[in-house]
Amino acid sequence: MSTIQGRRIAIVGGSGTIGTHTLTALLEDKSHTITTISRADSNATFPLQSRGKKGDYTDESFLVSALTGHDILIIQLGISSTDQQTPLIKAAAKAGVRYILPTEFGSDIYAPFAKVFPIMSSKKQYRDLTEELGMSWIAVVNNPWFDWSLKGGLWGIDIANQKASLYVGAEGRFNTTTLKQVGEGVAALLSLPDGELEKYKNSPVYLSSFCITQREILDSAIRATGTKESDWDITTPAVDEVIAEARAEVAKGNHMAFIKEFYITHMREGTGGNYQEKAAKDAEVLGLKEGSLDEVVKAVVQELADVK
Ligand SMILES: NC(=O)c1ccc[n+]([C@@H]2O[C@H](COP(=O)([O-])OP(=O)(O)OC[C@H]3O[C@@H](n4cnc5c(N)ncnc54)[C@H](OP(=O)(O)O)[C@@H]3O)[C@@H](O)[C@H]2O)c1
Structure with a gap:
């Protein structure tokens, strides 16, 4: 893997199923400054090494202030609250955030089957909004989480x-990714030097354990x-x-x-x-290895x- 580049990263949903693994992997890199953002009434707790901001997502001044000074916003909202991305993305643009990792962490919306499932096509609007507001998105594609x-x-x-x-x-044959490897993949991506990270601007990154x-x-x-x-x-x-x-x-x-x-x-x-060719290419850039199926099972x- 390339040398780690430290970044200022804000994460929304870092207490959730995939958020927990993402936050753990980001903190392991020790080079980033991490801010967790959660709802005012959330009971979520976070590791001490991260800074926490709690507030109302309808309060733009809270969001802009929480996001100011960050390069990247990772959004990992639960499936029933993905519409909360709109105020977060708008505030991120005002705060000067450069990259958004929207709430995707699923299957490839460019895949032939995407049209059949509204849960996939609904993701595009957040990519579009991010671009319209002058920022870049990187969509994490990992297919259904294996474990x-x-x-x-x-x-x-x-x-x-x-x-x-x-x-x-x-x-x-199909690709699938463990929760741990999704976290590690995001951490490896966000630790790439600027020139390498830029290659993923407005593109998916394909992760796969198997x-x-x-x-x-x-x-x-x-x-x-x-x-x-x-x-x-x-x-x-x-x-x-x-x-x-x-x-x-x-x-x-x-x-x-x-x-x-x-x-x-x-x-x-x-x-x-099956997006193995793309996953193999990204795994090489990110320094990720396939895991042992038997160990995970x-x-x-x-x-x-x-x-x-
Ligand atoms: N590939 C797969 O197999 C797979 C499976 C399931 C989901 N997914 C994708 O991954 C995304 C994240 O899923 P997840 O299971 O990790 O999410 P989750 O654990 O259900 O929730 C993540 C966080 O969302 C926040 N949240 C919950 N309700 C909210 C609300 N009403 N308003 C605002 N924030 C709320 C909470 O954070 P705070 O308490 O900190 O505010 C929570 O910890 C999904 O949206 C989906 O796109 C993929």
């Missing part, structure tokens, strides 16, 4: 109950649990049928049922879930056992 998704059974593999649905017609198939995740889960394939209840539904069922659920009003189609789509060849198995 977080595995814990929730979202890859179609339910470790706790030893059940798996291996989707027939979705056997492709480029794998659903079958490989199941094999790793079998090894990590010390079980045999015959101990598992494995079904092989046709992908089109599963998607039709998920869509029928959405039509009935269960809006979160789209998640099943969302994950399956990443596993289908040619949909955009083992840690998830342990975590699930601990909460039983």
